[in-house]
Amino acid sequence: MHRAAVRAFRTSHHSSVRNPVRSARRSHLHLFTSNARQHHHSSANEPLRSSMYVRRLPAALASGLILGYGAWYYNGADILSGSQAVTRAFTSTQGAADAVPTRTVLVVGADELTQGTIVGEGPLYKSATEDGRRIVEMLTPEQATAKLRRQEESFWVNRGQGVTRYDLVQLGSNDPIEDDHAEKIVEVPNRAATEEEEVSSSDWMFWGVFDGHSGWTTSATLRESLISYVARELNSTYKAASNNAPPPEAIDSAIKTGFTRLDNEIVHKSVEKVFKASSKAMAAELLQPALSGSCALLTFYDSRSELLRVACTGDSRAVLGRRAKSGKWIATALSEDQTGNNPTEVARMRMQHPGEEHVIRNGRVLGGLEPTRAFGDAVYKWSRDVAGRLRENFFGRSPSPLLKTPPYVTAEPVVTTTKIEPENGDFVVLATDGLWEMLTNEEVVGLVGQWIETQKSGKSSSQFDRAWSKVFGSQNKPLPVEQGRSASGFDGKTPIRLQQWGIDPDARDRFVVRDKNAATHLVRNALGGTNDEQVCALLTLPSPFSRRYRDDLTVQVIFFGHADKTSEKTGDVTINLDATTDQDPRARL
Incomplete structure (x- = not known):
């Protein structure tokens, strides 16, 4: 033998693992909208203390x-x-x-x-x-690359409205993935100053990433409906302002209303329908998005004003990259992680629930849920009476003994506004928290900046380059980003995975450029970059084991600029085949 x-x-890990959900549905949004897939983020009951x-x-x-x-x-x-x-x-x-x-x-x-x-x-x-x-x-390095690129997409936005391209990618850890995403461009007619002047139009552009937990159904609901709910409220607000632009606070309020109305449909209207129908089959169908949950990060760009609004419910994050006079990039967080470890959120929760010692316990709502704002998660929103009736007549969990004055969790987002500079080549990265567990804001912006420089030069890290560096040492330059320039304030997600994996965050030559899709480039470097062995190992791990070492990942990168409109058709969004992996790209059109 x-x-x-x-x-x-x-060796050694202590984090808990949730059971994978069983099924997922796929659908495609057409006409200025890319296809969307499913999503999840599982928060373990205790902080990760693993090492790998x-x-x-x-x-x-x-x-x-x-x-x-x-x-x-x-x-x-x-x-x-x-x-x-x-x-x-x-x-x-x-x-x-x-x-x-x-x-x-x-x-x-x-x-x-x-x-x-x-x-x-x-x-x-x-x-x-x-x-x-x-x-x-x-997996071999070639197989790992194929897995990384399996769900990558890239689109040219040839509409002459301040956006030139956006890239996105998803990588599941849960099976099925509980992350989801949606993108949509709405052409908005503008009233001319006089009848003789030509009527022009502008674009409302939306991008969103949705980080689900305890199942994929809530995030899938957001993919189907959130942009429509918000766009409807914005349309009403702009119409009410007649020829004038609405005040900023009215626009923010419209976005918040779109969020809360959809959550009300998910959490409360569904229960009304279940009680009225008195059907367990209907309860099983209607209550799924209420019983699971999802964070939501939605951006709204008005091409006329060049203002980008970021609405954040939960702990996904948006970061702006802007070129400095030095030639490097500056990273600025456009959202703040809303968790039980955020002092601002803790103070808000304690003010809303005075005298409740355990409203935030161990950095979690009532000791259970990490994000303090989320869609669904109805067990933190239903009254004891509603939860009891559902459990008695249909199904459900017993409410926590700490539940006294619900709701404890809200879907209302925090909205920030930023003036975009398309002429300066701004870009924005949106990602679920799985990315921010692996990379800092500065690293993410620096990596995109490095990717941009590589694309302009037409060079990438070839197999020969990698072999050469082993013999003579790497010639990689530091990431082109200003250090210590990110927005001040609470940064709820630090790269905890590096400690878990035993990786030195200050190690040289960690990063590499091998992908034509900027979002895929970020994910590769988040998983190990130049360390092919680590990337292969993390991508080989099957679900549910993989969840101990990495989360679901959804990443979008939006590139701003003043590209010319290429045609008069209403479909000036085209697939960038060089950075898109799809067996049949025609299926999108």
Whole structure:
């Protein structure tokens, strides 16, 4: 019997893992709207205290593991743990012979993650062993890149209205992904000053990312409806202002009203329909978006005023990148993470619920929910009477004993306004909190700036460049971003994953440019950048194990500029095929 040596990858984690949800639906928004997919963010009940250190395997290791020829099958024997080398027994179906190919595997256990190499070409069992461990064949760098790019999209916005392009990508950790997103452009006629003047038009442009939790249904509802609810309120507000622009506070109020009206439909109108119908089947259908939850980050850009409004409910984040006189970029947060660790949100909650000691406990609402603002999450919004009637007649959980004066969670967003400078090449990154657990605001803006410079020069990090740097050292420059210039105030999500993985945040040459899609570029560097081994390992992990080490990711990058309108048609949004991965791009049109 031969044995395949398996190297320790690194150990120890204590975070809880939620069960994956079972199904997801897909739909496509057409005419100025890209397709949207599903979403989730799972907050563990306790802060992450895991550690995972991804080491580069020396080339000598693989060459020293050539043990014989044959098909090798895992039989679940001889398991060691901790920091020791982990050995697995394999049975050969043929005799020893010359050197054969090796394969890299991950061994996933309840409290450890190890990496190793097996020898042979036969099938590899992936079922769990008696102690709950799984062996999963590692993705190759090419397979990892394909997975990264599977849901990337890019669009040219050739409308001459201040936006030139936007890129987006999604990467699931939950199965199905509980993140979602939506984009829409609405052409708005403008009244001419006189009858002789030509009637012009402007654009209202919307981008949104929705970070769900406890299921995908709330975020899917936001993808279908939130932009429409907000646009309807904005339309009424602008009409009421006649020929004048509405005051800023009226526009903010319209956005907030759109958010809260949709949440009222999700949380309260659904219950009214269930009580009226008295049908368990209808209850199961209507109450799903209420019982799960979702954060929401929605941007509204008015091309006429060049004002960008960012409405944030929860802890997704928007960050502006703007070129400084030095040639570097400045990162400015356009939203503030709304969690139980935000002093402003804690003060608001305690003021609204005086005398309730545990309204925020361990950084969470009533000790349970991390975001203090969210759609759905009806157990924090229904009265005890409503929750009791639903549980008695249909289904549901018993309300928390701490529930005294609901609602504790609101969908009302905080709205900020920023003057965009298209002539300066501004860009905005929107992302669910999974990205901000891995990268700082400055790193994200610097990475996009690095990507822009690379695209302009027509160069990217080739395999030759990577090999050259191993011999002579990397020539990578620091990220072109001003340090310490981000907006002041609470920054609720720090890159906690780097500590979990055991990565030095100040390590040189962490970042790389290999992707034509700016959003994919950000995700690759969030997962490990130049460290191909780490990127492959994180993308190999199956759900639900992957949730211990990374969250669902949805990232959008919007590029502003004064590109000319390319045609008179009403469909001046075209697919950028160079940065879009799709088996059949015609399906979008």
